[in-house]
Amino acid sequence: NAGVMQxxxxxxxxxxxxxxxxxxxxxxxxxxxxxxxxxxxGLKFMVYLQKENIIDESGMPKExxxxxxxxxxxxxxxxxxxxxxxxxxxxxASSPPGREGEKLFFGSGTQLSVL
Amino acid sequence: GENVEQHxxxxxxxxxxxxxxxxxxxxxxxNYFPWYKQELGKRPQLIIDIRSNVGEKKDQRIAVTxxxxxxxxxxHITETQPEDSAVYFCAARTGNTGKLIFGQGTTLQVKx
Numbered sequence: 001n002a003g004v005m006q007x008x009x010x011x012x013x014x015x016x017x018x019x020x021x022x023x024x025x026x027x028x029x030x031x032x033x034x035x036x037x038x039x040x041x042g043l044k045f046m047v048y049l050q051k052e053n054i055i056d057e058s059g060m061p062k063e064x065x066x067x068x069x070x071x072x073x074x075x076x077x078x079x080x081x082x083x084x085x086x087x088x089x090x091x092x093a094s095s096p097p098g099r100e101g102e103k104l105f106f107g108s109g110t111q112l113s114v115l
Numbered sequence: 116g117e118n119v120e121q122h123x124x125x126x127x128x129x130x131x132x133x134x135x136x137x138x139x140x141x142x143x144x145x146n147y148f149p150w151y152k153q154e155l156g157k158r159p160q161l162i163i164d165i166r167s168n169v170g171e172k173k174d175q176r177i178a179v180t181x182x183x184x185x186x187x188x189x190x191h192i193t194e195t196q197p198e199d200s201a202v203y204f205c206a207a208r209t210g211n212t213g214k215l216i217f218g219q220g221t222t223l224q225v226k227x
Contacts (some may be wrong), residue, residue, distance in 0.1 A: 033214065042121075042204060043159065043217040056212040091158065102147045102166075102208055104215055106158040 002027070004094050005074075006107035013082050014115050021077040021110045025094030031055075031101060032075040033093045034067060037109075043091065049075060082114045117142045117209050121218025129226050134195055136203055136221045139187040144210020148181060148188045151204045153220075159204060163190070195225045 005024040013019050025032050031050055035043040045059040049069035060067065064082075069075040079086055089111050093104040118141040128134050140148075149164035165172045165179045165188065172179050176195075181188040192199055202222050206215040 035217075040220075042219040045214050045216060048212060048214045056214050101213075103149070103161060103164065106151075106160070108158045 004029075004092060004105055004107035006090075006092050006110050008110060009108060010111045010113070012113045012115065015083055016081050019079040019082050019086070019112055019114075021079075021090050021092075021112070022074045023077070023092030023094075023107060024074040025092075026096075026105055029094035029096050029105075031095045031097070032069050033095075033104060034075075034077050035091045035093065037089045037091060046077070079112075082112075084114050087112055087114045117207075117216050119205060119207050119216050119218040121205050121221060123221060124219065125222045125224070127224045127226065128195055130195060130197060132195055134190075134192045134199070134223055134225075136190045136205070136223075137187060138189070138205035138207075138218050139185075140207040140216075141186070142207065142209050142216075143186065145186075145207040146210065147208035148179070149206050149208075149215070150177075150179060150190050151206065151217075153202045153204065155201075162203075192223075195223075197225050197227050199223060200225045 007022050033048050034046040037043050047060050047067045048056040064080045066078045089109045091109045093106045095101045095104050121138045146167040151159035152162045153159040165181050176193050178191045202220045204220050205218040
């Protein structure tokens with residue numbers, strides 16, 4: 001069972017461009033979470049999704065950021081018109097349905113650098 | 116709102132000593148408290164967790180204690196080894212949507 005897969009591992013964008021970060025959850029997992037981590041800081045919650053449904057987006061900036069988890073395919077975190085302050089590591093995590101759904105399994109992250 | 120505070124931010128111990136990291140949470144409806152270890156440049160990995168219906172859980176050299184009344188929980192690592200050096204994060208699962216809120220992290224250095 002492959003773990004949570006994120007790509008790309010590193011993404012470089014110029015200010016004003018769009019960044020698309022992909023996350024494929026573990027097989028059988030139906031819940032996806034996105035977190036942002038700045039250097040030497042904690043994991044900041046952004047959004048929690050189930051298939052075709054946003055459960056909690058209380059950590060998402062109101063503008064430029066969006067997330068989806070379609071019926072088929074990976075979850076996508078999209079950042080439009082990136083700015084230098086968006087530079088960070090973005091981690092995706094997934095969890096299974098049911099009682100074990102409390103346990104989050106993390107991907108290796110995407111390091112976004114905005115020039 | 117939902118918040119998790121973690122202390123200390125850095126901790127340095129000699130190999131073989133014990134290390135204790137403490138967290139407090141604000142959401143009284145939280146019922147699940149995991150601890151993650153993150154090595155430099157790697158993904159966070161779950162090392163131990165505890166549910167609100169128990170007060171203590173052990174797994175070899177690591178243990179977690181929970182005081183629901185005081186809303187705090189702690190990670191204890193005994194007989195520390197250099198490979199325990201990493202950043203440790205506590206987290207609490209919120210009562211409403213079930214997302215995990217993380218503490219700020221503790222950088223543990225174990226000196227040989």
